[in-house]
Amino acid sequence: MFNNSLGFAVYVSTFEQQKPILEKLTGSNAYVFTSFHIQEEFNNSYTLKAKQMCSWLSKKGFAIMGDVSPKTLEQFGHDSILDFAQHMGLSALRLDYGFDKEEIIKAYDKFSIIINASVEDSSIVEVVSPKQEVFAMHNFYPRPETGLDSEQFDSINQGYKKKGGKVLAFIPGDDVKRGPLYEGLPTLEKHRYISPYEAYLDLAINYKIDGICVADVRLSNRQLELIQSYISKGVISIPTQLTLEHEYLYDTVFTIRLDSPKSVKRLQESREYSCSGKTVQPNNCIFRETGSITMDNKLYGRYSGEIQILKTDLSKDEKVNVIGVVDEKYKNILKCIKNGAKIKFIAG
Structure with a gap:
């Protein structure tokens, strides 16, 4: 039952x-x-x-x-x-x-x-x-x-x-x-x-x-x-607001890396999928508040294209672009995202 x-x-x-x-x-x-x-x-x-x-x-x-x-x-x-x-x-x-x-x-x-x-x-x-x-x-x-x-x-x-x-x-x-x-x-x-x-x-x-x-x-x-x-x-849908340039990420299923630390959840497939063969230029490198969705840019070398979901505040970094944020009404979902979980971003 x-x-x-x-x-x-x-x-x-x-x-x-x-x-x-x-x-x-x-x-x-x-x-x-x-x-x-x-x-x-x-x-x-x-x-x-x-x-x-x-x-x-x-x-x-x-x-x-x-x-x-x-x-x-x-x-x-x-x-x-x-x-x-x-x-x-x-x-x-x-x-x-x-x-x-x-x-x-x-x-x-x-x-x-x-x-x-x-x-x-x-x-x-x-x-x-x-x-x-x-x-x-x-x-x-x-x-x-x-x-x-x-x-x-x-x-x-x-x-x-x-x-x-x-x-x-x-x-x-x-x-x-x-x-x-x-x-x-x-x-x-x-x-x-x-x-x-x-x-x-x-x-x-x-x-x-x-x-x-x-x-x-x-x-x-x-x-x-x-x-x-x-x-x-078995996929956690996360209502978010992604920048126009990154709306292609909506409804794509990602896996949280098993070795992700508590503060950031790293998307396992993102480095390959997000780059799509294009160079990620530095853009919107601002303070990263809890719930921010970020993408490493070309200044991070081989990490370029990696997407992370932040579970804590982090200072701005010229090597990291903020590409979206978890909907304010749904930030409690961050407490439910475990390593190994399947997630997808949906329009908030």
């Missing part, structure tokens, strides 16, 4: 708004996450609408992960969480507050259960893993300043991964935020105000998260395309 795949959180109250983007993923076996115990969504028609939503999603081929609590069973009139799951056509259950460890372990005998990674001790993995694969999903955090910090997040994840569990987490959307705060719904606090694409890459590359889910109501087409491109091709 997972493997750096992209999922979506859906809500009964906003489902009609979310249908257009979900339609695009029909038949893709993508997964969706929904909570059946959001108090503010409860009304006289909630139970019927929730059933209709799950029916639509099932017919479109989505795997539905349902977040449930004892409150859910009361609302839907079920005595058993397993009966509820079967009635709603769910693929997996995430048991939230109100279920003790014994109940979770018992449920694992008959159904795929997703542990609440943010609050449940990872020791449960050792108990249930002989029965089936274990998934641990983090919470998302609507209130600013309450999302997890990096060290906390990584520590929790390592506990699960060392015991064979798979970890899932949330990123915010950018098109329509979910109320009542409309401040994004990230797992990691540092992702609250960056683009979903950057947040996705950070989780997939730096934290090696198995499943990543958009928690807000809608994701823009631009962000969806960027994420799906990475998922399908």
Whole structure:
């Protein structure tokens, strides 16, 4: 079900708004996450609408992960969480507050259960893993300043991964935020105000998260395309502004040299490709700020034509031309570019 795949959180109250983007993923076996115990969504028609939503999603081929609590069973009139799951056509259950460890372990005998990674001790993995694969999903955090910090997040994840569990987490959307705060719904606090694409890459590359889910109501087409491109091709698209003379570099796939230092990422194929048999004359030899894209000129001899992406500020050098810059809105991507990665520049 997972493997750096992209999922979506859906809500009964906003489902009609979310249908257009979900339609695009029909038949893709993508997964969706929904909570059946959001108090503010409860009304006289909630139970019927929730059933209709799950029916639509099932017919479109989505795997539905349902977040449930004892409150859910009361609302839907079920005595058993397993009966509820079967009635709603769910693929997996995430048991939230109100279920003790014994109940979770018992449920694992008959159904795929997703542990609440943010609050449940990872020791449960050792108990249930002989029965089936274990998934641990983090919470998302609507209130600013309450999302997890990096060290906390990584520590929790390592506990699960060392015991064979798979970890899932949330990123915010950018098109329509979910109320009542409309401040994004990230797992990691540092992702609250960056683009979903950057947040996705950070989780997939730096934290090696198995499943990543958009928690807000809608994701823009631009962000969806960027994420799906990475998922399908394994190439990091970097929105940039290249000088007119160097626009021929757009959409060409390059490899980051394995021996690149932390401060600059060297493009392995660039010396041969960029020169195209022409001498690179000194031009625009200015201060090189973080995110600059540079090309060595003829004064660097055999290095002439080499392209680099700067991850730190460097002083100007008469032997180095600045030929472009990473789009300011996407500079967090620099933290995701590892040695050996495949990248391409795209028009910002």
